[in-house]
Amino acid sequence: MTTLWSGRFDAAPDQAAFEWGSSFSFDRRLFEDDVRGSIAWARALEKAGVLSRQEAVAIDAALQSILEHGKSDPAFVSGPDEDVHSFVERLLVERLGDAGKRLHTGRSRNEQVSLDLRLYLRRRIPLLQRAAAEVVDALLTQARAAGDALMPAYTHFRPAQPVLVAHFLLAHVAPLRRDYDRLARACEEANALPLGSGAIAGTSYPIDVKMLADDLGFARVVANSIDASSDRDFAASFLYAGALTMVHLSRLAEDLIILCGDEHRFFEFSDALSTGSSMMPQKKNPDPLELVRGKTGRSIADLLALLTTIKGIPSGYNKDLQEDKHAVFDAEDTVAGCLAVVKSVVAGLALNRERAARAASGQLLATDVADYLVGKGMPFRRAHEVVGALVRKLVAEGREFGSLAIADWRSASELFEPDVLNRVTPEASVRAKQTPQSTAPSAVHAAMADVDQWLATALLPLENQLC
Ligand code: ARG
Numbered sequence: 001m002t003t004l005w006s007g008r009f010d011a012a013p014d015q016a017a018f019e020w021g022s023s024f025s026f027d028r029r030l031f032e033d034d035v036r037g038s039i040a041w042a043r044a045l046e047k048a049g050v051l052s053r054q055e056a057v058a059i060d061a062a063l064q065s066i067l068e069h070g071k072s073d074p075a076f077v078s079g080p081d082e083d084v085h086s087f088v089e090r091l092l093v094e095r096l097g098d099a100g101k102r103l104h105t106g107r108s109r110n111e112q113v114s115l116d117l118r119l120y121l122r123r124r125i126p127l128l129q130r131a132a133a134e135v136v137d138a139l140l141t142q143a144r145a146a147g148d149a150l151m152p153a154y155t156h157f158r159p160a161q162p163v164l165v166a167h168f169l170l171a172h173v174a175p176l177r178r179d180y181d182r183l184a185r186a187c188e189e190a191n192a193l194p195l196g197s198g199a200i201a202g203t204s205y206p207i208d209v210k211m212l213a214d215d216l217g218f219a220r221v222v223a224n225s226i227d228a229s230s231d232r233d234f235a236a237s238f239l240y241a242g243a244l245t246m247v248h249l250s251r252l253a254e255d256l257i258i259l260c261g262d263e264h265r266f267f268e269f270s271d272a273l274s275t276g277s278s279m280m281p282q283k284k285n286p287d288p289l290e291l292v293r294g295k296t297g298r299s300i301a302d303l304l305a306l307l308t309t310i311k312g313i314p315s316g317y318n319k320d321l322q323e324d325k326h327a328v329f330d331a332e333d334t335v336a337g338c339l340a341v342v343k344s345v346v347a348g349l350a351l352n353r354e355r356a357a358r359a360a361s362g363q364l365l366a367t368d369v370a371d372y373l374v375g376k377g378m379p380f381r382r383a384h385e386v387v388g389a390l391v392r393k394l395v396a397e398g399r400e401f402g403s404l405a406i407a408d409w410r411s412a413s414e415l416f417e418p419d420v421l422n423r424v425t426p427e428a429s430v431r432a433k434q435t436p437q438s439t440a441p442s443a444v445h446a447a448m449a450d451v452d453q454w455l456a457t458a459l460l461p462l463e464n465q466l467c
Pocket of ligand 1: 023027083109110113317319321322323
């Protein structure tokens with residue numbers, strides 16, 4: 001086994017405890033970031049006069065070749081090392097001897113692991129943002145295809161008012177756009193260079209941290225070396241953004257599970273994204289969306305795990321922080337997998353227009369009837385009472401507004417006139433809405449155009465993009 005600290009000890013570490021405590025099996029995901037960080041550190045050491053030009057050039061070439069090797073052959077990134085930092089340093093020393101041994105001058109793994117995680121999130125968060133935009137794209141495509149199709153919207157899970165199917169689909173776009181922005185803010189929080197902090201007190205070499213930040217594309221340098229060695233706020237912000245994204249995907253999943261169910265059947269899942277039962281031949285189950293709903297618990301747990309880890313540690317680095325990577329990587333995998341499957345499920349939805357429209361008619365037009373009376377001068381609270389009594393009568397008789405003749409309307413209120421018959425329809429109900437966030441067809445069209453415009457940048461290809 002290889003450690004970076006054996007000089008202090010008489011005996012070799014306990015094998016089992018060492019293996020148990022080592023992180024290389026999972027922090028190998030930071031390999032690329034660790035090497036890039038070391039390449040920049042070598043340049044900074046040269047500028048500080050710690051490395052000769054010749055040593056810096058040799059280190060740079062060796063690290064570039066280690067990076068290439070590791071990227072083309074992931075199995076290369078393995079060994080008995082304590083962590084990814086020890087692994088990279090071991091390879092460097094094996095290749096360069098003493099020059100390799102100079103690389104860690106003035107630097108600590110405490111700041112190195114923070115740097116690696118920040119670099120990692122800065123290149124991975126944009127991929128999650130892109131995946132969220134792809135779900136938005138699938139929802140927008142369905143919204144466009146739905147055209148003027150109608151469905152009921154629910155409050156308390158009881159039919160409330162008619163809406164355009166497109167409006168319902170865009171209701172799931174809005175939170176995903178907030179998630180996109182929330183992920184961007186987590187990335188922005190990670191965008192500070194921790195190098196120069198040393199183990200806790202800073203570094204005794206004249207490191208140009210401004211140049212180092214520019215070299216690694218960081219927007220700024222951290223404010224305080226003690227804070228920097230244990231600050232994982234950026235990771236917690238990422239986990240929060242991920243957990244809330246999962247909460248939104250879970251709610252979309254729940255809506256679709258219900259609305260594709262036999263009781264509603266407003267939409268149908270594609271066969272390719274459904275599963276059957278081993279016993280009941282008729283079953284067509286929405287397993288992918290149930291898994292999305294189920295995995296939301298893991299994602300929330302990842303956030304709680306990190307917050308709980310952070311809350312108990314004293315100032316400065318403590319090994320507890322090694323747990324941060326389990327949470328971050330698990331959350332990333334969970335969110336990425338769920339965004340991809342939700343995109344496929346949404347793209348494969350088939351709308352059942354007739355069924356959805358039928359459910360958008362009936363007693364849920366009661367508010368429109370009250371609004372009609374308000375238009376004729378009746379105070380709303382009075383109109384609510386009149387229409388409430390009318391609904392009570394209709395419910396008792398098993399009828400709907402559509403079955404009322406003009407005489408029936410007029411016995412409820414003298415203010416009803418023949419035009420009520422075409423004012424109380426689902427189409428008229430949505431058309432009557434007047435605010436930009438409403439289900440009015442003109443408002444929904446404008447909202448779709450806005451999403452389309454947003455997607456033009458949110459879907460841009462990401463080649464090695466750091467946020
Ligand atoms: N594997 C460690 C971690 O993930 C790297 C930092 C080790 N630092 C230390 N002082 N032991 O946190």
